[in-house]
Amino acid sequence: MPSTTQQIPYADLDTVRSNPENISVICPLCQKESTYNRVSDLGITGFIANQQVNCLQPECREAFYLCGDMLGLNFQLVILSCQHLIDTKDYTRCIMDLTQAHEMFFKLFLQVELVFKPFGLCDASHLNILRKLEQSLIKELKTLAFAKLRNVFMHMMVSPVQHGNLDTIYKFIGHLNDECYAKPPKVRSLPVNAKGNLNPLLNSIYRSDICTLRNTVIHSSAYHPTKEEAVFFYRETRKNVLGLAAILDLKSEMHAYRNC
Ligand SMILES: [Zn+2]
Numbered sequence: 581m582p583s584t585t586q587q588i589p590y591a592d593l594d595t596v597r598s599n600p601e602n603i604s605v606i607c608p609l610c611q612k613e614s615t616y617n618r619v620s621d622l623g624i625t626g627f628i629a630n631q632q633v634n635c636l637q638p639e640c641r642e643a644f645y646l647c648g649d650m651l652g653l654n655f656q657l658v659i660l661s662c663q664h665l666i667d668t669k670d671y672t673r674c675i676m677d678l679t680q681a682h683e684m685f686f687k688l689f690l691q692v693e694l695v696f697k698p699f700g701l702c703d704a705s706h707l708n709i710l711r712k713l714e715q716s717l718i719k720e721l722k723t724l725a726f727a728k729l730r731n732v733f734m735h736m737m738v739s740p741v742q743h744g745n746l747d748t749i750y751k752f753i754g755h756l757n758d759e760c761y762a763k764p765p766k767v768r769s770l771p772v773n774a775k776g777n778l779n780p781l782l783n784s785i786y787r788s789d790i791c792t793l794r795n796t797v798i799h800s801s802a803y804h805p806t807k808e809e810a811v812f813f814y815r816e817t818r819k820n821v822l823g824l825a826a827i828l829d830l831k832s833e834m835h836a837y838r839n840c
Contacts, residue, residue: 588644589644590647591646598660598661601617602616603618607637607644608644610637610639610640610642612637632646653830654684655682655685658677662677666811669807671804675813681821686726687729688825688832690717691714692828693743695710695834696834699838700743700837702744716753716754721756723757724756724757726791727791728756728762731763731764732761734764734765737770737782777823777827785821
């Protein structure tokens with residue numbers, strides 16, 4: 581087995597395939613594919629970067645570096661794994677997963693705006709308050725389903741929170757389940773001069789029917805989504821959720837928002 585960093589080869593990036601649970605790669609030494617479960621094989625739940633692993637083939641077992649995990653955010657991995665569900669004709673699971681990816685995206689956005697960005701602005705003496713913010717947000721998020729999460733997201737795009745005032749944010753979190761979020765904001769109130777492709781994507785996610793279809797699947801056992809529906813919502817979700825995550829520059833690590 582190679583003993584120094586220089587001798588350990590890197591796997592070819594083009595051979596890496598990711599999904600939320602596993603990452604597969606062709607071993608650069610024996611040229612056979614190994615599949616690693618993120619948690620039980622690697623002990624990692626997030627983005628895998630430059631990880632030294634051993635080939636899982638019994639006759640090889642050589643060490644190499646694994647990198648090229650496509651994306652670090654869980655909802656991104658869920659969305660991309662839906663291509664496989666379409667290939668295997670698992671359209672019901674595809675719609676369920678795409679809807680869940682939306683919910684994960686909305687929740688990360690709330691976490692970033694209500695905990696991570698305030699954390700980036702405050703000093704160490706406020707860490708206890710930040711912990712309270714995070715616990716309070718986790719409690720509120722448990723009861724927010726797709727429709728209300730999307731409404732809160734849209735309202736926050738129209739009226740952004742001030743990250744520097746922790747008291748205001750704490751109160752804001754306490755009101756996430758209020759009736760004012762039972763409806764989305766008026767379309768005409770969406771920001772109009774936003775950068776990049778933000779406006780078309782906001783309008784598109786605002787009007788998306790994926791949750792309606794998901795609810796039909798759940799509540800009507802006779803209904804099974806078609807391939808056309810799965811492909812349509814897969815493309816729509818890639819465009820909207822991945823596009824908005826990129827424009828909003830969402831990161832899953834609190835420390836990424838320190839001093840920025
Ligand atoms: Zn090998």
